[in-house]
Amino acid sequence: MLVEGKxxxxxxxxxxxxxxxxxxxxxxxxxEFVAILGCNGxxxxxxxxxxxxxxxxxxxxxxxxxxxxxxxQEIWLLRRLCGMVFQNPDNQFVSSVVEExxxxxxxxxxxxxxEIPERVQSALSLVEMSGYEKRAPNTLSGGQKQRVALxxxxxxxxxxxxxxxxxxxxxxxxxxxxxxxMQKLHRAGKxxxxxxxxxxxxxxxxxxxxxxxxxxxxCGSPHTILTNLExxxxxxxxxPLPVRLYYDLREAGIYLNHCxxxxxxxxxxxxxxxxxx
Ligand SMILES: Nc1ncnc2c1ncn2[C@@H]1O[C@H](COP(=O)(O)OP(=O)(O)OP(=O)(O)O)[C@@H](O)[C@H]1O
Ligand SMILES: [Mg+2]
Numbered sequence: 001m002l003v004e005g006k007x008x009x010x011x012x013x014x015x016x017x018x019x020x021x022x023x024x025x026x027x028x029x030x031x032e033f034v035a036i037l038g039c040n041g042x043x044x045x046x047x048x049x050x051x052x053x054x055x056x057x058x059x060x061x062x063x064x065x066x067x068x069x070x071x072x073q074e075i076w077l078l079r080r081l082c083g084m085v086f087q088n089p090d091n092q093f094v095s096s097v098v099e100e101x102x103x104x105x106x107x108x109x110x111x112x113x114x115e116i117p118e119r120v121q122s123a124l125s126l127v128e129m130s131g132y133e134k135r136a137p138n139t140l141s142g143g144q145k146q147r148v149a150l151x152x153x154x155x156x157x158x159x160x161x162x163x164x165x166x167x168x169x170x171x172x173x174x175x176x177x178x179x180x181x182m183q184k185l186h187r188a189g190k191x192x193x194x195x196x197x198x199x200x201x202x203x204x205x206x207x208x209x210x211x212x213x214x215x216x217x218x219c220g221s222p223h224t225i226l227t228n229l230e231x232x233x234x235x236x237x238x239x240p241l242p243v244r245l246y247y248d249l250r251e252a253g254i255y256l257n258h259c260x261x262x263x264x265x266x267x268x269x270x271x272x273x274x275x276x277x
Pocket of ligand 2: 164
């Protein structure tokens with residue numbers, strides 16, 4: 001397993017009585033696309049910040065890419081292997097020129113100077129932002145900014161890329177661009193961990209980890225999690241529209257042959273129904 005955690009507990013007021021994480025077990029395989037879903041304050045960010053030691057493990061065990069996150073000697077390697085893109089695209093830049101911003105990260109990790117230009121180019125090309133090298137990040141759209149922030153992470157060739165609500169502040173177009181790049185990176189073999197409020201963004205994941213009040217409520221395929229109304233209610237999440245429609249139709253005496261997760265699956269199920277009648 002690339003990420004393997006057991007009994008992780010965490011409290012922001014260490015020693016206090018309120019827990020942001022309680023007895024969390026987690027395992028993520030290399031190459032998996034994992035969505036972490038949960039309402040506000042359920043502990044999603046707190047959990048992933050342990051993966052690259054942005055938060056110190058207080059209790060439990062956690063190994064990421066075979067590295068014990070408690071091992072301070074390995075902290076820079078861990079951060080290089082496990083890159084993160086955050087919610088606010090404006091808070092992720094240190095330079096006012098795109099290429100310098102990406103190069104800065106590489107210099108920090110002591111990448112040899114003569115390798116830097118090529119790494120910057122190939123990272124920008126991966127996120128489809130070639131040609132924007134000389135631009136100031138603040139002149140870009142939200143989606144473009146997130147892609148540049150992602151290029152900064154990709155330039156370090158991480159094993160795992162964590163998107164912590166990286167699409168939350170984007171308009172639908174920008175969100176789509178970032179989701180498309182996530183899927184491309186997944187196809188290229190990267191392990192993707194996507195935290196999101198948008199249930200629609202989780203339907204294509206290999207698995208969903210559903211969190212509530214600092215605990216993992218359930219872990220399973222999108223179908224298992226998103227079509228379980230009781231579970232979703234317990235997690236205070238609203239299931240995707242096709243799932244809700246499926247159950248509404250059932251109540252009205254109309255039975256689709258399976259519960260769809262996407263608009264396309266819903267249309268196909270309704271067409272099948274019509275062809276039977
Ligand atoms: N820096 C902090 N100091 C104190 N408490 C915090 C801090 N960050 C988070 N918490 C608390 O820890 C709990 C988990 O928060 P966390 O940010 O991990 O949730 P989340 O699922 O990422 O929420 P959101 O969807 O709003 O980002 C919440 O009760 C929150 O109030
Ligand atoms: Mg969060």
